[in-house]
Amino acid sequence: MAREFGDVIIDLQNISLRFGGVKALTDISFNVREHEIRAIIGPNGAGKSSMLNVINGVYHPQEGKIIFHGQERQKMEPYEAASQGIARTFQNIALFKGMTVLDNIMTGRNLMMKTNFLHHALFWGKAQREEIEHRKKVEEVIEFLEIQSIRKTPVGRLPYGLQKRVELARALAAEPNLLLLDEPMAGMNVEEKQDMCRFILDVNDQFGTTIVLIEHDMGVVMDISDRVVVLDYGKKIGDGPPDEVKNDPKVIDAYLGTSH
Amino acid sequence: MFYREAGQFKASYQNDQQIFPIRQDQIGFIALMGFLFLVVPFIANQYWLQAVLIPVLIFGLAALGLNILTGYAGQLSLGSAAFMAVGAFGTYNFMLRIDGIPFLVALLLGGLCAAAIGILFGLPSLRIKGFYLAVATLAAQFFIVWVLVKFGWFSNYSSSGVITAQHVNILGVDFRSPEMKYLLTLTVVVVMALLAKNMVRSSTGRKWMAVRDMDVAAEVIGIRLMRTKLQAFAISSFYCGVAGALYAYMYLGTVEPEGFNLDMSFRILFMIIIGGVGSIMGSFIGAAFIVLLPVFLNVAFHSTIGAYVPADLASNLELIIFGALIIFFLIVEPHGLARLWQLTKEKLRLWPFPH
Secondary structure, X not given: OOOOOOOEEEEEEEEEEEEOOEEEEEEXXXXXXXXXXXXXXXXXXXXXXXXXXXXXXXXXXXXXXEEEOOEEOOOOOHHHHHHOOEEEEOOXXXXXXXXXXXXXXXXXXXXXXXXXXXXXXXXOXXXXXXXXXHHHHHHHHXXXXXOHHHOOOEHHHOOHHHHHHHHHHHHHHOOOOEEEEEOOOOOOOHHHHHHHHHHHHHHHHHHOOEEEEEOOOHHHHHHHOOXXXXXXXXXXXXXXXXXXXXXXXXXHHHHHOOOO | OOOOOOOOOOOOHHHHOOOOOOHHHHHHHHHHHHHHXXXXXXXXXXXXXXXXXXXXXXXXXXXXXXXXXXXXXXXXXXXXXXXXXXXXXXXXXXHHHOOOOOHHHHHHHHHHHHHHHHHHHXXXXXXXXXXXXXXXXXXXXXXXXXXXXHOXXXXXXXXXXXXXXXXXXXXXXXXXXXHHHHHHHHHHHHHHHHHHHHHHOOHHHHHHHHHHHOHHHHXXXXXXXHHHHHHHHHHHHHXXXXXXXXXXXXXXXXXXHHHOOHHHXXXXXXXXXXXXXXXXXXXXXXXXXXXXXXXXXXXXXXXXXXXXOOHHHHHHHHHHHHHHHHHHHHHHOOOOHHHHHHHHHHHHHHOOOOO
């Protein structure tokens, strides 16, 4: 499928990240174009999650440059990344367990809320209007991800697959332009995986959201992504369209293996 | 059979976001308020007002303050009594030093003093969590009481360090009688509880709970941890400070810094553990439990076996039973009495036809 992509939205140049003596990432460069689905694959411990953490400001690489929307990015904190439209989900579900599905997703919109705690304490008027306005947007996300029936359920009581979906909903509620998904399909059965793939493609299609995802299910990765980065031991060993990567001997050697 | 929402449809988000979405709860709340405001002052005697209702309300407010910090924002604190002391001595000094200041303004300013001190002692929470933070807040507990004892200025150089609360007069109405004190306390507590409820059901509360449940995820969706934690410390301390001032002005009349000791902080912590961590109503249920149970046990002992056992043995037995009951309730429902109430309501919605 030939798809048109926009400009480079984020360009990572020669990123190196160390924790003490441990080299998590070494000299990695790749870019993400607007509107594409970019996959990062590689064996466990290859540095995939670290890569996402670098993109949204949880980790600060010792070397390298990050050009975001054409501007070199200074060292930034996660909340700054969030305010620039980067949202993500986590490998181990990172929902707010004590809160309902609705509250979790509403929290995703916190950056767009302008009222302060004094408004909230009084509630009537401004705070209530804002709450209703954002509730409408959240209901759109809820409808999009087909989780209407569980909106008042505390997330701790939900099965795993649904929790993953709620986490995606929370990220989407922020209306991101760059969405980072860390193993969105881990631990799911085939049906749930198909649902999740559909949602990811729909998000990409309907909202034009650029997506960077980490995934171990090669069937999924090769199916839905436009370009794939392959990491191994913190180094980049492959980069390109799925078909190209799939047949790259280095990638086969390090990760994909051969079928016997 | 009577408690169910059948036929009550929510046609707008506004309706869906009410404090009490079920009509029976609304009626129950209004009835309770009517009872507390209109009936209790006429039927309760001085003992009930002074020794039972006022302290339950005041400790309930302090517990609510701690619940905001610990139950909602997830930051453990052992300094609640010290923040109450700041509120009490702050209000006292504003009353003393500013001529003609209205009591409610002094109360507000006293609470703001507590909030400022709360922010100061909340700073360690930016680096440490859980039990370690609890130990750091111990510093607040001891340091604040020490300062209030050490520097006579705070107690207007009274030789014993005891302050005597000034008489409260609002717009010509004198708050000297137990009934008036009860009504003023009740008004302040109800208003502040409603404000707290509003905060926890809107974006402020969601941010607190997000920080409590998963701080990394909270940061990644754009919540600033430092600001949120310090805000929780400030608002929590404000509530504790107002409770402390009410404790001095509406309950005891004379207080000393040592009255706000670690023991009191622990009692407030027990209140939220028993009542329900992360529940506004639980704060008051817990306060009622901790304040009233010893009274009931005492009365029960005196009316039954009080004549046959020595007084010191009886009081020790009371303590043992008190402790045993706390353990019993924690085993039955680790999430507190408020949760028990919640579960009862959920069952009641289906009763008597559970299918």
